Amino acid sequence: MSNKLDQIIQKQQKQITEPKKMEDDIVQLVGFIIGNEEYAIPILNIQEIIKPIEFTRVPSVPAYVLGVFNLRGNVIPLIDLRTKFNLQQTNNTPDTRYIVMKGRNNTAGFVIDRLTEAIRISQTRIDPPPETIHQDKGMIYGIGKREDSMLTILKVESLLKRDF
Amino acid sequence: MEDIQEILEDFLIEAFELIEQIDQDLVELESRPDDLELLNSIFRVAHTVKGSSSFLNFDVLTNLTHHMEDVLNKARRGDLKLNPEIMDVVLESIDMMKELLHCIRDHGNDTAIGIDITDISQRLEAVSKGEEIPEVAIEAPKEEIAIPDEPQVEQEDYSQMSDDEVEAEIERLLQQKQAEKQAKKIANPASKKPTPIPEPKAEAQPARPSKKQEAPTPAAKQESNASAIEQTIRVEVKRLDHLMNLIGELVLGKNRLLKIYDDVEERYEGEKFLEELNQVVSAVSLVTTDLQIAVMKTRMLPIAKVFNKFPRMVRDLSRELGKNIELEISGEDTELDKSIVEEIGDPLVHIIRNSCDHGVEDIATRERMGKNKNGLIELKAYNEGNHIVIEITDDGKGLDADLLRSKAIEKGMITEREADVMSDKEAFNLIFKPAFSMAAKVTNVSGRGVGMDVVKTNIEKLNGIIDIDSEVGRGTVIKMKIPLTLAIIQALLVGAQEEFYAIPLASVLETVRIPLDEIYTIEGKNVLRLRDEVLSLVRLSDIFGVKQVYDVGEHAYVVVIGLAESKLGVIVDTLVGQEEIVIKSMGDYLQGIDGVAGATIRGDGRVTLIVDVAALMELARNISVDIKASSEVVAKTKTKPSDYTVLIVDDSKMDRNIMRKSMGPIGVSMEEASNGQEALNMIKSGEYNFDAILIDIEMPRMDGYTLASEIRKYSKYKNLPLIAVTSRTSKADRLRGVESGMSEYITKPYSPEYLETVVRKNIKLITE
Numbered sequence: 065m066s067n068k069l070d071q072i073i074q075k076q077q078k079q080i081t082e083p084k085k086m087e088d089d090i091v092q093l094v095g096f097i098i099g100n101e102e103y104a105i106p107i108l109n110i111q112e113i114i115k116p117i118e119f120t121r122v123p124s125v126p127a128y129v130l131g132v133f134n135l136r137g138n139v140i141p142l143i144d145l146r147t148k149f150n151l152q153q154t155n156n157t158p159d160t161r162y163i164v165m166k167g168r169n170n171t172a173g174f175v176i177d178r179l180t181e182a183i184r185i186s187q188t189r190i191d192p193p194p195e196t197i198h199q200d201k202g203m204i205y206g207i208g209k210r211e212d213s214m215l216t217i218l219k220v221e222s223l224l225k226r227d228f
Numbered sequence: 229m230e231d232i233q234e235i236l237e238d239f240l241i242e243a244f245e246l247i248e249q250i251d252q253d254l255v256e257l258e259s260r261p262d263d264l265e266l267l268n269s270i271f272r273v274a275h276t277v278k279g280s281s282s283f284l285n286f287d288v289l290t291n292l293t294h295h296m297e298d299v300l301n302k303a304r305r306g307d308l309k310l311n312p313e314i315m316d317v318v319l320e321s322i323d324m325m326k327e328l329l330h331c332i333r334d335h336g337n338d339t340a341i342g343i344d345i346t347d348i349s350q351r352l353e354a355v356s357k358g359e360e361i362p363e364v365a366i367e368a369p370k371e372e373i374a375i376p377d378e379p380q381v382e383q384e385d386y387s388q389m390s391d392d393e394v395e396a397e398i399e400r401l402l403q404q405k406q407a408e409k410q411a412k413k414i415a416n417p418a419s420k421k422p423t424p425i426p427e428p429k430a431e432a433q434p435a436r437p438s439k440k441q442e443a444p445t446p447a448a449k450q451e452s453n454a455s456a457i458e459q460t461i462r463v464e465v466k467r468l469d470h471l472m473n474l475i476g477e478l479v480l481g482k483n484r485l486l487k488i489y490d491d492v493e494e495r496y497e498g499e500k501f502l503e504e505l506n507q508v509v510s511a512v513s514l515v516t517t518d519l520q521i522a523v524m525k526t527r528m529l530p531i532a533k534v535f536n537k538f539p540r541m542v543r544d545l546s547r548e549l550g551k552n553i554e555l556e557i558s559g560e561d562t563e564l565d566k567s568i569v570e571e572i573g574d575p576l577v578h579i580i581r582n583s584c585d586h587g588v589e590d591i592a593t594r595e596r597m598g599k600n601k602n603g604l605i606e607l608k609a610y611n612e613g614n615h616i617v618i619e620i621t622d623d624g625k626g627l628d629a630d631l632l633r634s635k636a637i638e639k640g641m642i643t644e645r646e647a648d649v650m651s652d653k654e655a656f657n658l659i660f661k662p663a664f665s666m667a668a669k670v671t672n673v674s675g676r677g678v679g680m681d682v683v684k685t686n687i688e689k690l691n692g693i694i695d696i697d698s699e700v701g702r703g704t705v706i707k708m709k710i711p712l713t714l715a716i717i718q719a720l721l722v723g724a725q726e727e728f729y730a731i732p733l734a735s736v737l738e739t740v741r742i743p744l745d746e747i748y749t750i751e752g753k754n755v756l757r758l759r760d761e762v763l764s765l766v767r768l769s770d771i772f773g774v775k776q777v778y779d780v781g782e783h784a785y786v787v788v789i790g791l792a793e794s795k796l797g798v799i800v801d802t803l804v805g806q807e808e809i810v811i812k813s814m815g816d817y818l819q820g821i822d823g824v825a826g827a828t829i830r831g832d833g834r835v836t837l838i839v840d841v842a843a844l845m846e847l848a849r850n851i852s853v854d855i856k857a858s859s860e861v862v863a864k865t866k867t868k869p870s871d872y873t874v875l876i877v878d879d880s881k882m883d884r885n886i887m888r889k890s891m892g893p894i895g896v897s898m899e900e901a902s903n904g905q906e907a908l909n910m911i912k913s914g915e916y917n918f919d920a921i922l923i924d925i926e927m928p929r930m931d932g933y934t935l936a937s938e939i940r941k942y943s944k945y946k947n948l949p950l951i952a953v954t955s956r957t958s959k960a961d962r963l964r965g966v967e968s969g970m971s972e973y974i975t976k977p978y979s980p981e982y983l984e985t986v987v988r989k990n991i992k993l994i995t996e
Contacts, residue, residue, distance in 0.1 A: 120835040121727060122814075123772035124822050132814055132827055132835045137477055139812045139827040139835055155913065170816050226817050 089187040093208070093217065095180035096163065099151045102215055103176075104183055104208065109220040111166040113179065116156050126228050133173060135164065142173045143223075167224035174223065183208070183215070190217060232284075236336075239280045241462070243329050246273045247322065248536055254319060255539040261303075261310045271300040277325065286338040289328045292345045295352035296321050302356055312547070317351050319540070324348055465566065468527050475516075475523050476810035479716060480829050482516040483807070485509055487831030520716065528563035528712075531609045531616070534573045535560045538580055538607060545584040552602045553588050555580075559609035564616050564712055568690055572618070572710065575686045578679035579620050579706055580605065587624030587704055597701065599623070615734065618708045627698035629655040639664065656696040657794075660684040688791055688842045691717070691734045709734075719809045719828075719838065722787060723802035724768040725776060726944060728836050730809055730828060735841040737788045737795065739803060744782055754853075756786065756797055763788065765797040766848040771823060791841045796848055802943060807831075811838060823847050869895035872991050873916055876900045877907040877935065878924040878953070883976075887922055887953065890980035891987055904930025908938055911945070918948065919991045923970070925954040925961070933968040940969035949990035953978070 093104035094113075119133040119142045128147035132139050142162065146153055159178040164171065185208050193204040203222050208215035250273045257266045278293035299318060302308040310318075324345060331341045489509045493502060535557050546553040564572075588594075588603030595601050606621040629652040636642045636658050642650070658664055662681040687694050692710040711717060711734050719730035720739070740758065747754050747765060754765040765786065769776065786797045809828040814821075825840035874896050878884045884900050891898065899916060901907035904927050910916060921939070925932035932952060939945050952965045955976040965973050972986055 118834060120827075120837065121774075122818060122821060122824065122837065123774075125818070129818070132818065132837075134829050134833055134835050137480060137829060139814050139829065141815060141817045155915070172815075172817055224817065226819075 091185050091187055091190065093183040093185060093215070094163075095183050095215065096161075096176040097178040097180060098145050098149060098176055102180060102213065104215050104217050105163075105165065105220055105223075106217075107182065109165050109167070111164040111171060114162050114164065114173075116160050116162060116175070129228075130175065133162075135173070138171075140164065140171055140173050142175065144175045146175065146177070165220050165224060167221050170224040172224055183210075185210070185215075236284060236332075239284060240329065240333050243277055243280070246276060247326055247329065248533070249273070250322060251540040252536050254315070254322065255543050257310065258312065258315050258543070264304070267300065267304045271297065271304050274300055277329075281338075286328070286332060288338045288343065288345055289325065289332070291349060292321060292325060292328065295349045295356070296325070298356045299352055308356065314355050316547075317348070317355055319544075321348050321352055463526070468523075468566075471523055472527065475520050476716060476812075478516050479520060479808060479810050480831075482513050483831035484833065485831075486513060524565070524712070524716075525563075527566050529566050529569045530561045530563050531569065531572075531618070532560035533569055534576060535607060535609070537573075538576070541577070542580065542584060542605065545581065546603075549584060549590070551584070551588055551590050553584055554602050554604050556604060556606045557608075558606070562609040562611060562616055564710070568710060568712075571686055571690055575683040575708070576607075576618070576620070578683050580607070582679060583620060583622040583624065583704070587622035587626075589625050593625075612709070615709050615711055618710070620706045621703060623703040626700040626703055627656050627659070627696075628700050632656065632658045636661070636664065653696070656698055659696070660694070691732050691841070693734070693790060716808060716810050719807055720787065721804035721807055721830075721836065722768065722785075722798075722800035723804055723943065724772065724774045724800055726942065727769075727772070727774050728804065728830075728834075729768065729772070729800075730807070730836050730838045731787060731789065731798075732825075732838065732841060733806060735789045735791050737790045739788070740786050741783055742786055744784055747784075758786075758788070758797070761795075763795060763797040764848070765799055766851055767799040767853065769801070770851050770853050771798075771844060771847050789841050789844070791845060794845060796845050798844070798848075809836075809838070870897050872896040872919045874898050874987060874991070875907060875910065875916070875918045875921045877902075877904065877921060877927070877932070879903055879927045880924075883924065883953075886980075887983065890983040893984055894988060896987075896991070903927045904932065904935035904938075907935055911939060920949040920951060920987060922951050922953050922987075925952060925956055925965075932970075933964055936965075936968040936970050951986060951990060953983070 092107040094107050094110055095102055095104045097103075114135070117133055119131040121131040122129060122141075128144050130142045130144050133142050134140075144153070154177075157177070161176055161179055162173040163176055164173045189209050190206040191209065192206055194207070203219055205217045205219040208217050250270055253266050253270050257263060257270065260266065274293050274297040278290055278297055281289040281293065296318065299308065299314070303310050303314075308314070324343065327341075327343055328338045331343065332338050335341070486509065489505060492505065496502060538557070539555055542553055542555040583605050588605065589597070589599075591601050594603065600623075604623050606619070608619040608621070610617055610619075632655045633642075633647040633650060636655075637644055637647055641658070641661055641664065647655075659680045660683065664680070684694065687708055687710070690710050692708055695707040695709070696704070697707070698704040711732075718733040720733050720736050721728055721730050723729075742756060747756055749755070756763045756765050763786075768774070784799045785801070785803050786799055787803075788795060788797050790796075807830070809830075811826045812828055813819075814824075814827050818824075823840055823843045825838045825843075827835050827837050830836050874891060876884050876887050876898060877900075878887070879902050884902075888898055888900075896919075899910065899918075901910055904923075906929075907921070907923075908930065911918065923932040923935055927935075930938075932954065936950050936952075939948065939950065949971045950969060951972040951974060952970045953974045953976065954961070954965075957975045962973050972990060974983060974986060
């Protein structure tokens with residue numbers, strides 16, 4: 065009996081550890097559009113993606129913090145990435161989504177223009193951000209190179225960090 | 229090994245409970261030194277701690293408690309008369325014991341912080357030796373060595389033992405301890421009789437009475453213990469917190485259900501199922517409320533937990549200051565939330581210290597004034613609605629308002645002019661200002677001007693109110709009003725333009741409706757004369773930078789908020805009502821936003837921010853907007869008819885065209901929507917600014933009535949003309965139209981001229 069149990073546990077442990085080894089150098093991302101550019105964040109940092117819902121404005125915060133919204137009983141801040149990236153503000157379109165990202169000790173919703181796709185990219189194809197855009201408060205994790213396009217991979221922790 | 233840990237935890241819990249009681253007992257004992265009951269209970273504490281600590285191998289603690297036990301034992305048997313000097317030593321040793329217990333709790337042993345007990349032990353020994361034959365003292369150390377020795381050896385084995393063995397070992401040790409106790413009980417009376425020749429009769433006699441004395445009490449204690457075990461269980465605070473959170477969710481759900489019920493009731497009036505729904509909804513809401521109260525009660529602690537330490541503190545202070553002060557406590561079984569009990573301790577310490585130091589005069593002064601030479605401080609707690617009131621009264625010299633004023637001027641806190649207009653009550657409140665002290669010199673007890681400032685901040689943090697009243701020569705009364713719980717509060721919901729905010733009801737003193745003419749401007753600040761008070765006014769929308777979308781009219785609602793001692797009038801545009809709200813954190817990202825204490829989720833699922841009253845008052849100081857001037861609206865200039873926009877909502881293309889044609893002669897711009905939902909989205913998007921809306925009643929997705937009532941939910945569209953254009957002609961239909969907020973009702977078919985006139989009239993465009 066206990067032998068069988070041990071076997072099962074071992075098997076499970078193998079399942080947990082092995083695929084990790086295999087895919088260690090593959091990063092899974094979710095791509096989205098803000099303005100004219102495509103950005104991506106690691107899929108593991110995404111709690112969920114929802115359609116725009118009503119939010120409540122919060123006073124005395126920077127313009128890119130739109131307010132707070134109710135996500136099934138939790139109050140979550142809503143951040144407009146367009147404003148944060150100094151882009152022209154537009155109205156919501158049917159493609160607009162809120163991406164709810166989860167960091168170590170923070171959760172926030174981000175407004176994006178459109179989702180693109182889930183992306184698998186090898187770690188070797190991700191370059192560190194160029195020196196010249198370092199002043200961007202370190203929001204960029206790296207640049208992903210794909211066959212026909214480039215992808216800006218964002219650092220979730222710094223997106224979720226309060227900088228006011 | 230785990231078992232040992234469990235025993236240790238039990239030991240600590242028990243010990244801390246015991247020492248909480250012991251302080252009060254000791255102070256009481258001083259006034260009634262012959263009370264055997266008290267002595268016994270104190271002795272038992274020392275004894276229990278000693279027994280357990282020796283079992284757990286805490287040598288230092290054992291040693292200390294052993295010496296205490298010696299002294300107390302003698303006092304108990306009447307061999308030693310307790311006087312204040314002896315009490316000082318005993319109290320000090322109890323403090324030491326507390327420290328050791330804390331050390332054990334934090335570090336797991338009693339040697340980590342290196343408390344030296346030799347000095348206190350020597351003094352204890354001296355006290356006990358003072359009038360006793362040395363035989364006891366000799367015998368005592370013997371015992372003390374014997375006890376720690378044995379378990380020490382066994383301690384090492386525990387790690388290698390199996391669970392069963394450990395249990396057996398514990399069993400054995402317990403028995404051993406029992407036996408030791410027994411032996412000691414016999415040994416003690418024996419040692420009392422130093423006569424070397426053991427006369428059986430003489431020995432038996434002293435033993436019996438002392439046993440008798442003790443016998444009933446332990447028995448009683450055991451009994452109460454047994455029943456206590458059956459009736460209470462210890463629960464981790466974390467679990468209660470979790471439960472409280474869940475209840476919070478439930479309350480939100482309940483609010484939502486009530487809201488939905490209201491909507492349903494409106495729509496399906498008179499339907500049979502409503503009755504049933506009503507019953508269910510009320511039952512759920514009733515049970516939720518009860519559940520909430522029940523869970524809140526589990527978190528309640530008697531305030532005695534805080535009050536218990538004060539008799540000792542006052543005793544120490546009065547000895548230090550050379551005054552005679554009595555402390556009278558009442559209502560100590562009043563209960564309040566655990567988190568509040570923890571916060572309330574510090575403020576009370578400061579207030580009572582102040583009363584002892586500044587309030588009550590020394591004996592000579594009191595006698596000269598013809599007062600009782602014993603000063604009296606009363607500490608009272610009682611419930612008042614959803615609040616608990618704590619009152620601290622002293623019969624000391626009271627606060628001198630004039631002296632306070634001049635002191636404040638001297639320190640540059642207020643100007644002389646301010647001092648002149650200051651009422652006595654306002655002057656009393658000066659003592660809450662930081663760095664304000666009335667003490668002539670800084671003493672050990674007070675005078676640094678920090679204490680009362682801390683009191684104020686702490687009470688404000690709890691959403692409480694402080695009130696001070698005083699009469700020179702008669703004394704001072706400080707009253708604190710604190711809400712019972714922190715997680716769920718009653719709030720007043722107010723609207724500022726399109727936004728809603730929740731103000732904790734505890735801070736709301738009253739609401740009044742005033743004409744704008746009554747607002748005066750003094751030095752750029754808006755004020756209102758409310759009865760015989762002058763109240764500063766500020767608009768909520770100015771504080772929070774709310775977008776001005778509509779004008780408020782001739783009248784304003786003023787919510788008077790009060791916190792601790794200050795008051796402020798906040799002008800809001802609408803009063804929504806009182807609601808029970810659950811405080812939710814906004815997460816790290818939005819922590820500590822000025823003026824916002826948190827958020828809550830309302831019945832309609834929207835998030836409403838909770839106003840931080842203390843911060844609001846601070847923010848209000850920096851705002852100077854002339855309310856009267858700014859309320860005169862900057863009307864948007866519309867010069868030509870095409871500046872006006874009319875929205876046509878109808879599902880039939882033909883009908884829309886007819887309306888377009890009819891309005892053609894006016895020359896207004898027109899937009900179209902084919903159903904209510906589409907129209908509502910257009911209005912919500914804010915892209916258009918409609919001056920009138922023509923609405924058909926029969927439409928897919930959202931009918932005209934619903935659309936009208938949805939639009940009327942926005943206060944900025946309160947006066948927007950909504951014109952129903954429909955073929956429904958019955959009186960009931962017209963009535964519904966009025967109910968849903970339609971301003972005009974045109975029945976099809978209509979003449980183009982009629983429609984034109986109605987539209988013209990409604991957008992107030994009578995040109996040509």
